[in-house]
Amino acid sequence: MKVVAGEDDLNAQKDFVEKICELAVVLGIHIHLVHHVRKGQTEDDELSKFSFRGAAAIIDQPDNAIILQRNKKKEREFADGNFNPIKDAQVGDSILRIVKQRFTSWEGVVHLWFDPARMAFCRDAGRRPELAEKKL
Numbered sequence: 001m002k003v004v005a006g007e008d009d010l011n012a013q014k015d016f017v018e019k020i021c022e023l024a025v026v027l028g029i030h031i032h033l034v035h036h037v038r039k040g041q042t043e044d045d046e047l048s049k050f051s052f053r054g055a056a057a058i059i060d061q062p063d064n065a066i067i068l069q070r071n072k073k074k075e076r077e078f079a080d081g082n083f084n085p086i087k088d089a090q091v092g093d094s095i096l097r098i099v100k101q102r103f104t105s106w107e108g109v110v111h112l113w114f115d116p117a118r119m120a121f122c123r124d125a126g127r128r129p130e131l132a133e134k135k136l
Contacts, residue, residue: 014057049099065100089125
């Protein structure tokens with residue numbers, strides 16, 4: 001949306017993604033491209049690799065693709081006073097979906113819990129970031 005002249009210029013989008021993929025290989029680094037998805041019918045719709053907006057090359061060319069999605073349904077339940085600690089432990093505040101990995105076969109979902117005091121994602125409902133536990 002901000003790296004090519006026109007939002008509907010699919011060839012420019014393809015060319016940009018191709019160039020950053022080549023750059024990552026040449027430099028031996030990972031490059032993270034933050035990209036918006038198309039809107040579903042509701043905020044609760046599950047996103048997939050078919051949710052990416054724009055040129056198909058945006059998802060076809062990179063080696064990996066992940067989607068981070070807030071759990072809006074859980075946020076609404078919490079705001080309405082329907083906090084359930086058992087359900088909180090089972091379902092993350094956000095869902096990280098690995099929707100593409102070119103060199104491994106694993107694709108799936110990782111639940112994450114958010115610690116607002118530390119502005120960090122955590123692996124469980126205890127909301128203690130791993131780095132907070134380690135001495136640097």
